[in-house]
Amino acid sequence: MIDLKLLRDDPERVRASQRARGDDPALVDALLAADEARRTAVSYADNLRAEQKAVSQSVRGASPEERPAVLERAKQLSTEVKEAEVAQTEADAALRVAHLAVPNVIAGAPPGGEADFVVLEHVGDVPSYDFPVRDHLDIGTLLSAIDTERGAKVSGSRFAFLTGDGALLELALINLAMAQATAAGLIPVIAPALVRPEAMEGTGFLGAHAAEVYKLENDDLYLVGTSEVPLAAYHSGEVLEKLPLRYAGYSSCFRREAGSHGKDTRGIIRVHQFEKVEMFSYVDPAAAEAEHQRLLEWEKQFLTLLELPYRVIDVAAGDLGSSAARKFDIEAWLPSQERWLELTSTSNCTDFQARRLGIRMRGEKGPQAAATLNGTLCAVGRTIAVLLEVHQQADGSVHVPKALQPFLGGRTELRPA
């Protein structure tokens, strides 16, 4: 939810943000009107309540003669207050709906839609191979590391078994990511993958993404698509005494992939269940931009450790989630398809997400909304896919990056049996 004070002071800035996103600026004016209507309703009800309270108090002190009249007046006020409160509740609800409809105010993101991203930098050279390149599923099959056929047999399409070196590689990546995060001072967390509706709603995943989310109807719980959800809800409703707070959360992630029929159907690039280590920061809003850069640096560091070439893009306003003010994606080179593939994503949500979740910090003038930021450290399945492809060798073996070797028993390559 955006800051209503900002909205009142500078509505044009919010309208401009809407235009940059390709969203409707009229939502801003609807919100302004709802805010105004609510304040009117609150004032009216407040005044009535004050009067009712006073009259109610005087019931005790009233003499027997005047008592019936006072009680009569009190009853009448009671009815009026109830009506005023209904009106206030309705105005509150209307404001909330209008409030939720306005996404975060963008901060520095390039205008335009999905195709209008800006490439900020390239790191490493796009690899070339003097042998026919295999894709990750072929390599994974040769290594007996990935089994999508049995994944489909047991669980359906977009599921896979990781076996042998595939399973070990997954654990190694998680351990490397956690080791890096811990060395950087982040608090390691293993988070629940099942959350209550409030957590899902509070983080904004039941809005545009609702169709992507698995729900357990019998238990009123949701499977998280990212540990951003439990990590953000972790401090919901709290006033945080000392910031920054930084977490590295590991969890399984579940996505229905409802809108991606026919897309990335081969291998494990897009599956319903994958493992991920996610970074999450709570900071003073004044420090949010610097924190965003810090998260990006950690993401780059991890890919550098894996010896993967990549590029960093500044995602355009129209392609941001509703909570994000700015987002950087890192895309790694996928040799089999000769294209860039999104491996990580880091968003600065400023105080937008925190306001909805009631996450506050001690500010100059008392508690105020904190800023939250998230960033992928390692989306394991996809990273395995890219790793196998980039580091493949002519004979079907795969080079193991130096940093990963200690987590794979010192092995320097993976070979078909």
Next chain:
RNA sequence: GGUGGCGUGUCCGAGCGGCCGAAGGAGCACGCCUCGAAAGCGUGUGACGUGGCAACACGUCCGUGGGUUCAAAUCCCACCGCCACCGCCA
């Protein structure tokens, strides 16, 4: 899954349907005392909303949501959570 108990401010903890935003502690902050500290003494110490430049005023909040009443932390109902015991179980 069953039975019982409990949810009050940063924490502990009291609270007769009106005089309770809430006793009393602790903690914390500031001041006095001290060479300095501890102890002691004194003062202060929630959030949110609306109006106001501000001091401040009014309103809301005693797990959440309903209900009864002129009036609810206090009575009733539902839900959520916590604790204990039993059952089951990786």
